[in-house]
Amino acid sequence: MSKVYLIGAGPGAADLLTLRAARLLAEKAEIVLADDLVSDEILAMVRPDARVLKVGKRGGKASTAQGFIHRLMVRYARRGKCVLRLKGGDPFVFGRGGEEVEALAAAGIEAEVVPGLTAGISVPAAVGIPVTHRAYTQGVTLVTGTSGEGCDEPNWRALAQGGTTLVIYMGLSRVLNIVARLIAAGLPPDTPAAAIASGTLPGQRHVKATLADLPARVSAEGLASPAIIVVGEVAALAVATVSSPDISARILAA
Ligand SMILES: C[S@@+](CC[C@H](N)C(=O)[O-])C[C@H]1O[C@@H](n2cnc3c(N)ncnc32)[C@H](O)[C@@H]1O
Incomplete structure (x- = not known):
């Protein structure tokens, strides 16, 4: 065996x-x-x-x-x-x-x-977002944006009040609902937020917005899964555009 x-x-x-x-x-x-x-x-x-x-x-x-x-x-x-x-x-x-x-x-x-690099840390990094930064946050919380199949809905109220960067996996299709819950739980609507789709892959795209604007921006830009959502001050550090890294192609060709 x-x-x-x-x-x-x-x-x-x-x-x-x-x-x-x-x-x-x-x-x-x-x-x-x-x-x-x-x-x-x-x-x-x-x-x-x-x-x-x-x-x-x-x-x-x-x-x-x-x-x-x-x-x-x-x-x-x-x-x-x-x-x-x-x-x-x-x-x-x-x-x-x-x-x-x-x-x-x-x-x-x-x-x-x-172990492998988890998307919740490596994908934000690909657009310049450090999930922790001493000036802005005391920590980071990794959370799923979906529920069902034996999982409870995340406690958005507690998460909104936790004071850490929120990194949300599998949340893109529910972004409107998630944002509404976080704002209802007290997170300011102008909290920086970002969504990054297909991070580190050739089709990588992202939007940088406020929490309140995130659903409309995601929809306007047509972002699709897989995507990571980042909510918190560090999301403001996302760069506007990313030049695609070509190191991968070079390594594989070598
Ligand atoms: C079932 S979870 C698996 C997570 C995985 N085990 C990890 O550690 O990254 C799938 C979710 O991970 C996120 N994800 C995985 N790869 C990604 C990528 N390249 N870009 C953006 N999000 C990604 C998305 O939120 C996707 O819906």
Whole structure:
């Protein structure tokens, strides 16, 4: 029986993958179970004779049942295959990595986690937003903008009063509702805010606004998921435009 690697693929750009992840993909992979958010550029780094199965789950689209993913991991590990479970960002940040480690443990299979850069920190950074900054905030809170499927609605009132930068994952489709709740809970409408879509990828786009204006700006600019929303003083530090980094193409061509 082989162990299963739960690997964080980072926010998208292949050169933001960790060296450990790149080595496992290129040298050890036999079965790769990949999420939708893992970029094609990263999948191209998988050993050519490995079998890649896309088991993605994107909000609003048909998705692979979590239990089925557990069964696939267990089945291939029991056959002695080296299984790489490849996830966007970090496996343990809104990535169901905890559930997958539990499922593997219940089946008596060892899991090794390879952390990745989580979108909530790396994507704001890609447009110049530091999620903490001593002059503006004492901390950062990572929160999901969606509820359901066993998750409670975040406590927006407590979050509005917490005084930290809010980094909201999976919130774009509910941005109007989230903004209304935060303002109703006392966050000033002129609080700086930003939304960044497809961060670190070639299609990266962002808007910089006030909290009250954010939904209209997101809609006017046609931003689409995946996106990260940042609320707090640090969002004002977002640059207006970003020149696209070309380092990724150069590394892969080398
Ligand atoms: C299911 S969560 C997975 C998070 C992931 N485990 C992580 O640590 O980044 C998916 C959400 O992450 C955010 N996300 C992931 N990649 C992103 C990217 N390249 N740009 C913007 N947001 C991204 C979006 O909010 C998306 O809806």
